Amino acid sequence: MGNTPLYSCIYRIVSHVPPGTVATYGQIARLAGMPGRARQVGYALHNLPGNSPVPWHRVVNREGRISLSGRLAQSHQRSLLESEGIVFDEHGAIALKKYQWRK
DNA sequence: GCGGTGACGGTCG
DNA sequence: CCGACCGCCACCG
Numbered sequence: 001m002g003n004t005p006l007y008s009c010i011y012r013i014v015s016h017v018p019p020g021t022v023a024t025y026g027q028i029a030r031l032a033g034m035p036g037r038a039r040q041v042g043y044a045l046h047n048l049p050g051n052s053p054v055p056w057h058r059v060v061n062r063e064g065r066i067s068l069s070g071r072l073a074q075s076h077q078r079s080l081l082e083s084e085g086i087v088f089d090e091h092g093a094i095a096l097k098k099y100q101w102r103k
Numbered sequence: 104g105c106g107g108t109g110a111c112g113g114t115c116g
Numbered sequence: 117c118c119g120a121c122c123g124c125c126a127c128c129g
Contacts, residue, residue: 039110047126
């Protein structure tokens with residue numbers, strides 16, 4: 001992490017997402033002061049080391065679905081969210097209306 | 104230095 | 117409701 005203030009900023013904001021709630025990539029981007037750059041948020045999180053304290057699993061896409069590539073990682077994120085009390089509907093999506101972090 | 108890629112998202116038909 | 121397009125930009129080969 002030597003010098004990427006943008007990533008640090010993203011990580012900081014993600015760290016503020018309370019347990020039991022979720023945020024979207026676009027939302028994180030806006031809060032980080034870089035509206036429209038949701039992709040960079042995804043890239044930043046993808047770059048996170050596995051032992052990071054950052055609750056990356058609380059970030060989902062605008063449909064309330066998991067955006068990870070790879071079944072393993074997907075089920076991992078899902079179980080982490082479910083362990084926080086978040087429920088997935090029959091479409092495999094989260095009700096953002098109910099769980100999205102209001103900020 | 105250039106083109107392809109992707110843990111996104113808004114818009115349009 | 118759903119798919120197609122397009123803008124966005126750091127990273128990688």
